[in-house]
Amino acid sequence: MNDGGSGPIIRLRRVSVGYGAECVLRDITLDIPGGVFLPFVGPNGAGKTTLLRAILGLLPVKAGTIETPFADEPPGYVAQQKAIDPIYPVSVQEIVEMGCWPLRRSRSIRERRALVERQLERFGLLEHAGKTFGELSGGMRQKALLARALVAEPRVIVMDEPTTELDQATQRMVLDTLHAAARGGCTVLIAHHGLDAIVNRAEKVCLVRDGSVRMMPLSEVHF
Amino acid sequence: MDALHTLLTVFPAAVLSGVAVALMCSMLGVFVILKRMVFIGAVLSEVAALGLAAAMVLHLPPLAGATVTTLAAAVWISRPFEQGRIPRDAVLGAMFAVAGALSILLSAHTGLGLEEVKALLYGDLVLTRRSDLAAILGVVVPLSLLLFLSHRPILYTFLDRDAARLLGLRTGAWEVFFFSALALVISVAARAAGAMLVFAYLTMPASAALLLSRQLRRVMLLAAIFAVTPTLVGLHAAIAWDLPANQLIVALMALPLLSAGLVRGATALRRASRISDQG
Numbered sequence: 267m268n269d270g271g272s273g274p275i276i277r278l279r280r281v282s283v284g285y286g287a288e289c290v291l292r293d294i295t296l297d298i299p300g301g302v303f304l305p306f307v308g309p310n311g312a313g314k315t316t317l318l319r320a321i322l323g324l325l326p327v328k329a330g331t332i333e334t335p336f337a338d339e340p341p342g343y344v345a346q347q348k349a350i351d352p353i354y355p356v357s358v359q360e361i362v363e364m365g366c367w368p369l370r371r372s373r374s375i376r377e378r379r380a381l382v383e384r385q386l387e388r389f390g391l392l393e394h395a396g397k398t399f400g401e402l403s404g405g406m407r408q409k410a411l412l413a414r415a416l417v418a419e420p421r422v423i424v425m426d427e428p429t430t431e432l433d434q435a436t437q438r439m440v441l442d443t444l445h446a447a448a449r450g451g452c453t454v455l456i457a458h459h460g461l462d463a464i465v466n467r468a469e470k471v472c473l474v475r476d477g478s479v480r481m482m483p484l485s486e487v488h489f
Numbered sequence: 490m491d492a493l494h495t496l497l498t499v500f501p502a503a504v505l506s507g508v509a510v511a512l513m514c515s516m517l518g519v520f521v522i523l524k525r526m527v528f529i530g531a532v533l534s535e536v537a538a539l540g541l542a543a544a545m546v547l548h549l550p551p552l553a554g555a556t557v558t559t560l561a562a563a564v565w566i567s568r569p570f571e572q573g574r575i576p577r578d579a580v581l582g583a584m585f586a587v588a589g590a591l592s593i594l595l596s597a598h599t600g601l602g603l604e605e606v607k608a609l610l611y612g613d614l615v616l617t618r619r620s621d622l623a624a625i626l627g628v629v630v631p632l633s634l635l636l637f638l639s640h641r642p643i644l645y646t647f648l649d650r651d652a653a654r655l656l657g658l659r660t661g662a663w664e665v666f667f668f669s670a671l672a673l674v675i676s677v678a679a680r681a682a683g684a685m686l687v688f689a690y691l692t693m694p695a696s697a698a699l700l701l702s703r704q705l706r707r708v709m710l711l712a713a714i715f716a717v718t719p720t721l722v723g724l725h726a727a728i729a730w731d732l733p734a735n736q737l738i739v740a741l742m743a744l745p746l747l748s749a750g751l752v753r754g755a756t757a758l759r760r761a762s763r764i765s766d767q768g
Binding site for chain 2 (some may be wrong): 272319322323324336340341343345349350351353355356357360364367368399400401415
């Protein structure tokens with residue numbers, strides 16, 4: 267992973283965002299430093315997903331500006347909802363290969379294959395590489411999407427409830443993997459519904475509640 | 490043998506057009522089905538028929554009419570509808586009904602008889618002219634090359650739009666490209682193959698192939714075989730027994746679909762009985 271440095275890698279200035287006429291979050295100003303493991307926590311419907319989608323540029327802002335490096339350096343991303351229709355006849359290997367798209371000019375086919383294989387091995391998917399996405403269990407599908415998000419070694423990883431549908435052991439493995447990526451200089455933004463799983467992994471969190479966002483030490487968060 | 494000889498010597502345009510349209514539509518159909526937009530084939534076919542009828546009323550080249558209307562419809566349909574108040578299917582339904590009604594109304598103004606109107610809207614592959622064949626090959630050959638070169642970004646766009654966009658793909662442009670290609674193929678095929686056969690090519694072979702394989706390249710190959718074989722057999726039988734070719738081809742395309750369904754059902758039963766034996 268690249269070293270993100272300690273300066274802000276993502277800057278939000280007076281951002282308001284929502285759907286249709288409704289404004290979910292108002293006047294958000296936030297500096298997200300590089301190389302952090304930063305959970306976005308808050309009650310259901312508070313706007314965690316909305317904020318992450320706005321940061322990614324998938325949801326246009328109603329006011330304000332968001333500066334990100336994503337035009338030059340695509341982020342790794344795993345969505346909350348079931349993003350891939352299981353009727354597609356594509357293998358797990360092909361799903362992970364999709365994450366190598368930004369590397370198609372800078373890396374050879376052999377190098378890209380090695381990256382894919384490494385991620386398949388990391389998530390215990392090597393023996394399932396030829397199976398189609400629809401043949402996998404919910405947890406295995408989530409692992410395949412995580413492998414796709416990590417395969418191009420992005421500087422920023424954004425995950426929306428990445429441990430949903432995973433058993434306890436796999437949840438731990440996924441969060442440990444993301445935490446290790448952050449220690450290696452990667453910025454990990456993760457929407458998470460609870461605090462238990464992120465204790466001991468994050469120093470600070472972003473609390474999303476009542477239309478606002480506050481970055482604070484984990485120990486001060488109660489909701 | 491006589492019928493085969495007649496087919497190849499008297500109707501070579503029908504054979505070549507049928508094969509080209511069957512190949513192209515069956516492979517585009519795989520993506521149409523995977524995107525769960527099967528109805529788009531019926532809608533664009535009806536819109537193409539509307540374009541043909543409108544061009545006849547306005548004394549314009551029929552192909553130009555079909556191309557303009559289907560391209561306009563395809564660009565309109567390829568807009569993202571996720572944030573809209575009504576789903577894309579509702580828009581497709583309205584377009585299908587209006588295009589179907591207007592094409593009949595306009596045809597009535599051309600002074601054509603019922604049989605001619607039916608031929609216009611439902612086509613007859615056997616009667617394909619050399620000019621139709623030239624238009625079909627002129628569109629199908631370069632488009633199949635372009636689609637072969639760009640199948641990966643199109644697949645990624647359809648598979649996971651948000652992730653594809655974040656990876657740097659211009660997902661909106663790829664969707665417009667795919668649906669415009671589909672519209673062009675339908676517009677050139679509509680006059681020869683007709684709305685019903687084009688819709689059948691887009692849905693039935695790909696469905697049969699998806700029932701039998703879970704590997705994209707194999708699905709595309711099977712879909713092509715399940716479209717081309719009934720086309721050749723259907724054209725031959727239509728000449729031999731003096732039957733309507735398009736309807737016969739559609740009926741023949743049901744065979745691989747039914748067979749694939751039976752194979753799939755038998756496989757599922759075998760798997761279930763194996764699991765119960767182990768239990």
